[in-house]
Amino acid sequence: xxxxxxxxxxxxxxxxxxxxxxxKDTAQLETVVVSAAKIPQPxxxxxxxxxxxxxxxxxxxxxxxxxxxxxxxxGAALVQGGxxxxxTSLFLRGGESRYTKVLIDGVPVNASGGFFDFSHLTTDNIExxxxxxxxxxxxxxxxxxxxxxxxxxxxxxxxxxxxxxxxAGTYRSIDVSADASGSSESAAYSxxxxxxxxxxILPFNNQYQNGTLSSALRIGGRGSGAAGISARYTTAxxxxxxxxxxxxxxxxxxxxxxxLTVSLDATRNLGTAVRGHVLAGSNDVADLxxxxxxxxxxxxxxxxxxxxxxYRRNAEGRVTFFGPARATLTLGMAHEREHETSTNESGPVGxxxxxxxxxDASRRNTAYYSELLGAISRLSYTVSGRVDDNSDYRRFTTxxxxxxxxxxxxxxxRASLGTAFNAPAFNQLRPTLYTVGSASLRPEKIRSAEIGIxxxxxxxxxxxxxxxxxxxxxxxQYVSGVAPTxxxxxxxxxxxxxxxxEAELQINPSAAWRASASYTVVSPRVVEVSPDxxxxxxxxxxxxxxxxxxxxxxAAFTARTGLSFSGAVSYVGKRPDTDFGQxxxxxxxxxxxxxxxxxxxxxxxxxxxxxxxxxxxxxNLFGEEYEDVFRFAAPGRVVFVGARAVxxx
Numbered sequence: 001x002x003x004x005x006x007x008x009x010x011x012x013x014x015x016x017x018x019x020x021x022x023x024k025d026t027a028q029l030e031t032v033v034v035s036a037a038k039i040p041q042p043x044x045x046x047x048x049x050x051x052x053x054x055x056x057x058x059x060x061x062x063x064x065x066x067x068x069x070x071x072x073x074x075g076a077a078l079v080q081g082g083x084x085x086x087x088t089s090l091f092l093r094g095g096e097s098r099y100t101k102v103l104i105d106g107v108p109v110n111a112s113g114g115f116f117d118f119s120h121l122t123t124d125n126i127e128x129x130x131x132x133x134x135x136x137x138x139x140x141x142x143x144x145x146x147x148x149x150x151x152x153x154x155x156x157x158x159x160x161x162x163x164x165x166x167x168a169g170t171y172r173s174i175d176v177s178a179d180a181s182g183s184s185e186s187a188a189y190s191x192x193x194x195x196x197x198x199x200x201i202l203p204f205n206n207q208y209q210n211g212t213l214s215s216a217l218r219i220g221g222r223g224s225g226a227a228g229i230s231a232r233y234t235t236a237x238x239x240x241x242x243x244x245x246x247x248x249x250x251x252x253x254x255x256x257x258x259x260l261t262v263s264l265d266a267t268r269n270l271g272t273a274v275r276g277h278v279l280a281g282s283n284d285v286a287d288l289x290x291x292x293x294x295x296x297x298x299x300x301x302x303x304x305x306x307x308x309x310x311y312r313r314n315a316e317g318r319v320t321f322f323g324p325a326r327a328t329l330t331l332g333m334a335h336e337r338e339h340e341t342s343t344n345e346s347g348p349v350g351x352x353x354x355x356x357x358x359x360d361a362s363r364r365n366t367a368y369y370s371e372l373l374g375a376i377s378r379l380s381y382t383v384s385g386r387v388d389d390n391s392d393y394r395r396f397t398t399x400x401x402x403x404x405x406x407x408x409x410x411x412x413x414r415a416s417l418g419t420a421f422n423a424p425a426f427n428q429l430r431p432t433l434y435t436v437g438s439a440s441l442r443p444e445k446i447r448s449a450e451i452g453i454x455x456x457x458x459x460x461x462x463x464x465x466x467x468x469x470x471x472x473x474x475x476x477q478y479v480s481g482v483a484p485t486x487x488x489x490x491x492x493x494x495x496x497x498x499x500x501x502e503a504e505l506q507i508n509p510s511a512a513w514r515a516s517a518s519y520t521v522v523s524p525r526v527v528e529v530s531p532d533x534x535x536x537x538x539x540x541x542x543x544x545x546x547x548x549x550x551x552x553x554x555a556a557f558t559a560r561t562g563l564s565f566s567g568a569v570s571y572v573g574k575r576p577d578t579d580f581g582q583x584x585x586x587x588x589x590x591x592x593x594x595x596x597x598x599x600x601x602x603x604x605x606x607x608x609x610x611x612x613x614x615x616x617x618x619x620n621l622f623g624e625e626y627e628d629v630f631r632f633a634a635p636g637r638v639v640f641v642g643a644r645a646v647x648x649x
Contacts (some may be wrong), residue, residue, distance in 0.1 A: 033046060051074065113626060121236070124177055124179075141334070156189045161181060170637070177195075179193070226266070304346040330372075384399065398420055400418035416449070474492040491534040524546045589624070
């Protein structure tokens with residue numbers, strides 16, 4: 001199968017951000033990026049690369065999961081541990097899976113320590129996704145080490161409309177959704193509901209269900225200020241029969257997650273050249289994992305349950321001063337509180353359960369930051385700094401400087417230098433059932449430098465490329481315990497580097513055609529280990545589950561009749577993993593693979609007040625057999641057919 005794909009991928013190896021980053025009329029409407037600075041910036045002036053994925057484009061192509069959309073982003077390695085609903089991690093630019101900050105309408109949703117599971121995050125009612133590549137702790141604090149993924153809920157525009165959609169496909173998969181949106185001179189709104197379900201790829205106990213509700217309301221915007229509120233609630237249930245070797249052996253293990261994210265933000269002009277901005281948010285997560293197992297003696301089945309609750313509350317205020325020469329100075333303060341509790345229970349089935357372990361932790365963080373943006377002649381620049389004062393670890397300072405300058409007609413050079421950090425997780429700092437506390441842990445830190453070029457030809461073609469150099473230090477590793485308790489611990493023991501190249505191509509020759517491609521070469525490797533480190537990693541070893549070569553191609557065509565076709569190819573090269581079925585666990589190499597997805601839409605009914613569109617989508621067209629995690633098979637060929645009806649009022 002690869003013989004059909006790799007020649008095409010090689011031709012387009014000078015690649016690009018997703019086609020969704022292309023605006024339909026770049027000559028009239030310039031792309032504005034929100035996530036790369038404290039105030040919105042034109043994309044052409046940015047000093048670091050940003051990918052924009054438009055929600056309407058993703059939904060038109062039948063992409064319902066954010067993790068699938070992110071496969072089109074340069075340097076993004078998505079690792080899904082098996083079927084739909086399995087834990088899904090993002091490794092951006094060769095960094096750890098805990099090194100990417102995830103925000104929903106400005107609200108952080110990462111767990112303590114930075115990890116985020118993308119398995120339950122859908123594209124429903126999403127307006128756009130902005131992916132900033134490179135360190136951004138100076139903007140977003142801890143966890144924003146190798147990049148940021150920021151999702152924005154659709155605000156609504158135009159006359160009120162209602163849309164209902166549904167589709168069915170392989171593995172008895174069913175997706176249904178309904179949404180309404182609209183706007184007036186003083187307000188814009190949207191509300192959406194969706195449900196996704198599937199029986200999964202394994203023969204038993206592999207069902208997955210996801211329900212998502214979302215809404216957004218924004219008032220004002222044309223006068224002295226504006227205010228908005230958004231909320232997103234997701235409940236998901238995943239049944240998994242697999243053990244740690246990927247074998248289907250369990251008929252009743254499952255886990256459930258509930259997540260509620262609420263965001264409030266307001267801006268107000270405080271003078272002719274001063275603007276104030278206030279943001280507050282909350283992210284609440286509740287998890288439950290349950291199982292019934294037969295003990296080794298076979299006497300009586302045992303029930304076990306793990307429950308956890310966590311939240312992050314954040315509030316931020318900033319003032320921006322607008323000066324001459326397009327200079328802006330932003331001064332701000334942010335405060336955040338994290339909290340996590342968990343319990344383990346076990347007991348005979350039908351009998352009382354006994355709590356075997358409990359955990360409770362909280363911490364606070366206060367940050368102060370400043371950001372200077374501006375232009376000297378045609379050179380754009382950014383200089384920013386931040387100080388984070390945390391109750392769990394010592395004060396940490398980060399900075400970022402960057403420049404973007406034209407060097408020839410249609411050709412711009414951009415460069416930046418910055419630092420970032422990742423906070424230790426609660427279960428690393430504090431005692432648990434299996435570990436002793438490591439209160440002296442330091443945050444993991446990064447230093448990153450990059451340089452790149454962007455060249456645009458008549459607004460129809462854009463080529464960009466760059467080199468990035470990243471050094472991760474004070475990386476936290478597990479330390480095995482010793483007798484008599486054998487409880488482990490954590491320590492800052494290793495350093496690593498992830499240096500590489502990114503190339504991007506965007507083509508938009510007409511309103512009917514859009515295409516893009518991207519290719520990334522990165523070398524994530526261990527560079528130093530402490531004498532106290534007793535693990536298996538050695539200097540020169542590649543970091544697991546991250547490919548050195550990856551790329552994507554996305555293309556779409558829309559005919560005058562409304563018939564549209566789109567296709568996406570994602571290529572993932574060879575990468576190392578670990579075989580936990582042996583002790584000591586040896587390294588294995590996962591083979592490269594290329595996955596092809598095709599989509600089509602056709603409006604069978606079009607009217608001024610709405611219409612009806614039928615659609616079809618094929619994922620993994622050639623039935624490629626691959627594994628993101630060793631011994632855990634990924635879904636095969638999946639076919640969907642569906643329809644969407646829209647009514648305009």
